[in-house]
Amino acid sequence: MKVTGVLGSPRSSGVSSTVARRFLEYAAKSGATTGTYNLAGMHYSGCRACERCKIDLKSCALKDDLTPLLRDIHDTDLLLLASPVYYGEVSGQFKTFFDRTFSYFESDFSCRIPAGKKAVIILAQANPDSSMFDDIFPRYKHWLEIYGFSRIELIRMCGVESIETDGTLEKECLAAEKLAEEMLES
Numbered sequence: 681m682k683v684t685g686v687l688g689s690p691r692s693s694g695v696s697s698t699v700a701r702r703f704l705e706y707a708a709k710s711g712a713t714t715g716t717y718n719l720a721g722m723h724y725s726g727c728r729a730c731e732r733c734k735i736d737l738k739s740c741a742l743k744d745d746l747t748p749l750l751r752d753i754h755d756t757d758l759l760l761l762a763s764p765v766y767y768g769e770v771s772g773q774f775k776t777f778f779d780r781t782f783s784y785f786e787s788d789f790s791c792r793i794p795a796g797k798k799a800v801i802i803l804a805q806a807n808p809d810s811s812m813f814d815d816i817f818p819r820y821k822h823w824l825e826i827y828g829f830s831r832i833e834l835i836r837m838c839g840v841e842s843i844e845t846d847g848t849l850e851k852e853c854l855a856a857e858k859l860a861e862e863m864l865e866s
């Protein structure tokens with residue numbers, strides 16, 4: 681099984697990345713082939729709406745650090761997406777990456793990537809009220825379903841600010857490992 685992690689926090693050892701790494705480490709120990717993309721360390725542009733991916737190409741016309749990631753997702757079985765909540769949304773780094781997945785659509789909006797993948801979305805927010813920003817997951821789940829993903833799970837952390845203030849997040853990391861175990865099996 682191939683597992684690809686996308687870390688959307690500018691903090692490489694932040695809350696969402698720490699929990700995501702534990703998921704990925706568990707998957708690797710269980711025999712999965714894992715890859716991790718730390719968006720904060722990558723150079724890439726937003727979608728330019730050039731439509732080349734619909735007109736004369738089968739992939740995004742932009743060539744930058746997202747190119748191998750967008751290609752990797754094609755043959756990934758499990759995609760792990762992690763982001764902090766910024767102003768009630770995912771981080772700018774994450775949103776810019778996600779817009780580039782527009783290149784997965786054919787001109788008739790059928791999808792180019794193989795169906796049946798699984799995904800886990802990890803979201804971290806400082807606000808302890810879980811009713812706040814609970815619209816983020818359903819929105820990204822919706823797009824992943826359009827891309828043919830068959831199972832999409834959420835790991836959500838509310839009331840967490842940083843590893844410095846909230847400790848090692850061992851409970852959340854163990855929950856991530858448990859979910860990894862279950863998703864690698866099924």
Ligand SMILES: Cc1cc2nc3c(=O)[nH]c(=O)nc-3n(C[C@H](O)[C@H](O)[C@H](O)COP(=O)(O)O)c2cc1C
Nearest residue numbers: 689694695696764765766767768805806807840841
């Ligand atoms: C620019 C910015 C915007 C933020 N906006 C929100 C927000 O709208 N709601 C919230 O609960 N927390 C917000 N936070 C706090 C982060 O979501 C929180 O600290 C999170 O745990 C950080 O995760 P990370 O360590 O994975 O980056 C914001 C933080 C920053 C730096």
